[in-house]
Amino acid sequence: MQVSIKQLSYAYPTSPNDHFVIVVYEIENQSGATLNNVYAGIFADWDILQPSVNKAGTDLSRKLGFVYALDTDSLYAGIKLLTTDNLVAHAIDVNGSGSSMNINDGFSTLEKHTALSTNNLLAGGFNGDDVAHVISANNFSIAPGGKHVVAFALLAGDSLLHLQQNADAAQTQFNNDALTVNELNNTADFAIYPNPAKEQLTIVGLPANEKNTFFITDISGKILIERTDNFTNRIAIKSLPAGIYFLNIITEKRQQVLKFVKN
Structure with a gap:
């Protein structure tokens, strides 16, 4: 089908x-x-x-x-x-x-x-x-x-x-x-770059003038970084050890999870 x-x-x-x-x-x-x-x-x-x-x-x-x-x-x-x-x-x-x-x-x-x-x-x-x-x-x-x-x-x-x-x-x-x-x-997917990343992630596709919440989890689901901002599209990840992580993006109308690698 x-x-x-x-x-x-x-x-x-x-x-x-x-x-x-x-x-x-x-x-x-x-x-x-x-x-x-x-x-x-x-x-x-x-x-x-x-x-x-x-x-x-x-x-x-x-x-x-x-x-x-x-x-x-x-x-x-x-x-x-x-x-x-x-x-x-x-x-x-x-x-x-x-x-x-x-x-x-x-x-x-x-x-x-x-x-x-x-x-x-x-x-x-x-x-x-x-x-x-x-x-x-x-x-x-x-x-x-x-x-x-x-x-x-x-x-x-x-x-x-x-x-x-x-x-x-x-x-x-x-x-x-x-x-x-x-x-x-009219709903486009969010994207992040660079991936793999070393110090910072940039999020593409965030809506303007909305309250956005981000949190990063490891593969076990443990929340390691959490923040709420109205306008930022960048998240510092320098403190994370090298490994595989998941970025959860929550806006007023949408939620998406993106996988990334920290070098």
């Missing part, structure tokens, strides 16, 4: 939007023929608290699939379809006991297609089980050279009600942000 997929991710630091992340995918048809019967979704195996007593459910009115544990103080996690596409929600008993597939032995192409294209709204039975789920946008077409945007919210909550409230907040935030194809098309 000749397609190009571009992803943007959005996170928010303040309530009520600090319990979800929005991910937006732009799918471009780079072939010379119309793509029909396209499905796009996200798979999650949350393993909340004791995975063997998890259950999966669906809130169709919110286009929301969720997972929780039967433990008294269980957290809830879920995926919500944000765009106007038709929803497919497929809950899976990982060992195959309550659904049409057993993915303990691998997730075959046929099983992935089944999970993307058919509904199975509940998993976990009465006593709970090791469960997973897929939330997808259902059966759309993309003309030659055309694009289709699909967006999801990845959510957490202290209860089902809290999760539903967070799902509603995510939908409101998505609608207010007006995340459109045009925004995706």
Whole structure:
């Protein structure tokens, strides 16, 4: 399939939007023929608290699939379809006991297609089980050279009600942000030079007049350098030992991670 997929991710630091992340995918048809019967979704195996007593459910009115544990103080996690596409929600008993597939032995192409294209709204039975789920946008077409945007919210909550409230907040935030194809098309990747570098990195493509946050991590994820500036596009790295590092760039609307080598 000749397609190009571009992803943007959005996170928010303040309530009520600090319990979800929005991910937006732009799918471009780079072939010379119309793509029909396209499905796009996200798979999650949350393993909340004791995975063997998890259950999966669906809130169709919110286009929301969720997972929780039967433990008294269980957290809830879920995926919500944000765009106007038709929803497919497929809950899976990982060992195959309550659904049409057993993915303990691998997730075959046929099983992935089944999970993307058919509904199975509940998993976990009465006593709970090791469960997973897929939330997808259902059966759309993309003309030659055309694009289709699909967006999801990845959510957490202290209860089902809290999760539903967070799902509603995510939908409101998505609608207010007006995340459109045009925004995706106008988004260029950041770049850094030189790479490898010895004393300083220069970042290319930063937006003007925005608050930018940078932090550098090693390969274990430990933060070694962190700074926030409105206008700078240079970061001193002279203090770092030689090795491989990751520069995390966070602006008001975007986030990107770039790998570099310190000599």
